[in-house]
Amino acid sequence: MNIELALAEELKNVLHELYQIDIQADASLVQPTRKEFEGDLTIVVFPYVKLARKAPDMVAKEIGDRLCERMDALTGYNVVKGYLNLSVADGYWLERLREGFADERYGLFAQREEAPVLIEYSSPNTNKPLHLGHVRNNLLGHSVSQILMACGHPVVQVNLVNDRGIHICKSMVAWLRYGNGETPESANIKGDHLVGNYYVVFDKHYKEEQAELIAKGLSEEEAAQQAPIMLEAREMLRRWEAGDPEVRALWEKMNQWVYAGFDATYARLGIHFDKTYYESNTYLLGKSLVQEGLDKGVFQRHEDGSVRVNLTDEGLDEKVLLRKDGTSVYMTQDLGTAQLRYEEFHPGKMIYVVGNEQNYHFDVLKLVLGKKLGKPFGDSIYHLSYGMVELPSGKMKSREGTVVDADDLMDDMFEEAKQSTESLGKFDFQPDEAAALYEMVGLGALKYFILKVDPAKNMLFNPAESIDFNGNTAPFIQYTHARIRSLLRKAAEQSVNVADALPDGLSPEGEEKLIVKKLYQYPQVVLAAGENLSPALIANYVYDLAKQFNHFYQETPIMRETDAAKRLLRLQISQWVANTLRNGMKLLGIDVPERM
RNA sequence: GGUUCCGUAGCUCAACUGGAUAGAGCAGCUGCCUUCUAAGCAGCAGGUUCUGCGUUCGAGUCGCAGCGGAAUCACCA
Numbered sequence: 201m202n203i204e205l206a207l208a209e210e211l212k213n214v215l216h217e218l219y220q221i222d223i224q225a226d227a228s229l230v231q232p233t234r235k236e237f238e239g240d241l242t243i244v245v246f247p248y249v250k251l252a253r254k255a256p257d258m259v260a261k262e263i264g265d266r267l268c269e270r271m272d273a274l275t276g277y278n279v280v281k282g283y284l285n286l287s288v289a290d291g292y293w294l295e296r297l298r299e300g301f302a303d304e305r306y307g308l309f310a311q312r313e314e315a316p317v318l319i320e321y322s323s324p325n326t327n328k329p330l331h332l333g334h335v336r337n338n339l340l341g342h343s344v345s346q347i348l349m350a351c352g353h354p355v356v357q358v359n360l361v362n363d364r365g366i367h368i369c370k371s372m373v374a375w376l377r378y379g380n381g382e383t384p385e386s387a388n389i390k391g392d393h394l395v396g397n398y399y400v401v402f403d404k405h406y407k408e409e410q411a412e413l414i415a416k417g418l419s420e421e422e423a424a425q426q427a428p429i430m431l432e433a434r435e436m437l438r439r440w441e442a443g444d445p446e447v448r449a450l451w452e453k454m455n456q457w458v459y460a461g462f463d464a465t466y467a468r469l470g471i472h473f474d475k476t477y478y479e480s481n482t483y484l485l486g487k488s489l490v491q492e493g494l495d496k497g498v499f500q501r502h503e504d505g506s507v508r509v510n511l512t513d514e515g516l517d518e519k520v521l522l523r524k525d526g527t528s529v530y531m532t533q534d535l536g537t538a539q540l541r542y543e544e545f546h547p548g549k550m551i552y553v554v555g556n557e558q559n560y561h562f563d564v565l566k567l568v569l570g571k572k573l574g575k576p577f578g579d580s581i582y583h584l585s586y587g588m589v590e591l592p593s594g595k596m597k598s599r600e601g602t603v604v605d606a607d608d609l610m611d612d613m614f615e616e617a618k619q620s621t622e623s624l625g626k627f628d629f630q631p632d633e634a635a636a637l638y639e640m641v642g643l644g645a646l647k648y649f650i651l652k653v654d655p656a657k658n659m660l661f662n663p664a665e666s667i668d669f670n671g672n673t674a675p676f677i678q679y680t681h682a683r684i685r686s687l688l689r690k691a692a693e694q695s696v697n698v699a700d701a702l703p704d705g706l707s708p709e710g711e712e713k714l715i716v717k718k719l720y721q722y723p724q725v726v727l728a729a730g731e732n733l734s735p736a737l738i739a740n741y742v743y744d745l746a747k748q749f750n751h752f753y754q755e756t757p758i759m760r761e762t763d764a765a766k767r768l769l770r771l772q773i774s775q776w777v778a779n780t781l782r783n784g785m786k787l788l789g790i791d792v793p794e795r796m
Numbered sequence: 797g798g799u800u801c802c803g804u805a806g807c808u809c810a811a812c813u814g815g816a817u818a819g820a821g822c823a824g825c826u827g828c829c830u831u832c833u834a835a836g837c838a839g840c841a842g843g844u845u846c847u848g849c850g851u852u853c854g855a856g857u858c859g860c861a862g863c864g865g866a867a868u869c870a871c872c873a
Contacts, residue, residue, distance in 0.1 A: 256853080
């Protein structure tokens, strides 16, 4: 049991004895003492003064006396304006150091036997390559998966690829008309980019044809409907749905190009899925659920033949679940895939990492499955909603060519890292080690830049300003790690065994103790990040830790220390910091180098 | 117009879920490399936490009203 919880437990007893106040013992009643005050742990006594009918300082004193009597780990206390600051014995921190410094898996909890958490993310369309918006989605999904696994939850990562519909038909039509049989190999570009290019080609010709029709006197709307290239795309979609072998073969071919491209992008981002669903397989699902709702009387068949659900009681609107021609809409499909996944994995929780533009959709999905259909998994659906990535010019618009392409962005980050490293004069790397380092630093900077922001918030990305490598950034943290690894290499060279037992009677003091206390908090931070599904908590923690260590490093000799016991203590703290930085960054999907 | 989310230093973001004097980075200015890695460290400057009212021992955090921004309110996904 950690000391906060033990303390809270005793606090509960003491409050009952002294004032007959009954509380729930909760570790959040105990917080770390702020640096500017003496002590290690703080209890705020204001909540009890009214019931105790005494002055705050008196209450704090009485509680402090009793707690110190009861707990050996406490050595004393002071009271400042109703804040009870308790001091913890040095030996306690020494024990934490002994337990933690060599633990390669520090902050990773044992996996529990329980229903898995299913998490869906990425969910691309196959008509264009991944862009910055997908990058935020992918990084969030991957990081949250890592965090949940670190907390001990089994996790199933799934992707749902939107591989069918009018969008891919547009690329197909344009490729047939203007492609001259071009392939990724012949054009030497990634398949997803190739298909994306034809999507743009489609749009260009579509606009031209519309303009011609308007010149002939058609209205804008008529022109949009009747442009020949659009009619072809619709016909293509119709033939696809009818199972036309020729259309299906083309569709297969172009989608395979796209998947090869996606796979490369995913691999570079460092993400993978346990299972990939394709909408071409799932879009017909859900109809039986709609029938079930009709049978139960919770859905209504409208006079025009469409099936709808009335959610006005819940403060929402009426929502169509089945078109009047009986075909599925997006919602129908999502109802079906939720059911499918439930049957397949029996998850305790289903997380959907999807942008906040779909908040309404997920409100409806949850309500329909839970309240209306009474499905047990309705309430287990959680929409991890994140804000848009905006450019200085506003939202990214694919039609206006302002999207930031994921592959280009990663190339740019690599290049920035290369230039930055070279300008710092660090040339003593072998070519392959250098390339690996640039990739690690460049992608690290990108990932950290995105993940340190609270998911709920919109964020700004300015392509004109490169992502920083100084300050609150991944390279700063990677650098701190590399420095420590360098120290540890030096120790090994000088035959100092960091794993040696520390002599008794020596304890972390001053800055050393501050770092040990910070390290001690890490597992709690992991749990908090898991509960809040927030990689930003990890990012903030890791930065604070690195910053604190750098300060220490600057002022305190470590390998230069001549007292062997002190040197060993500091090396162990350093190693613990390095492990924690590495493990924390891993949760963000960021690797750390041995040297940089 | 209804609903939801957001509003903190010039800019980008924090603030342990209601606790002590709101913190970092960038940008600006000052110092520190004959070396445990300067992608670092120390310092200066920068704030009516959008506004107002309320809740209580205590509010950036909770409630209400307003202002500003975003998303959404499709038989698109």
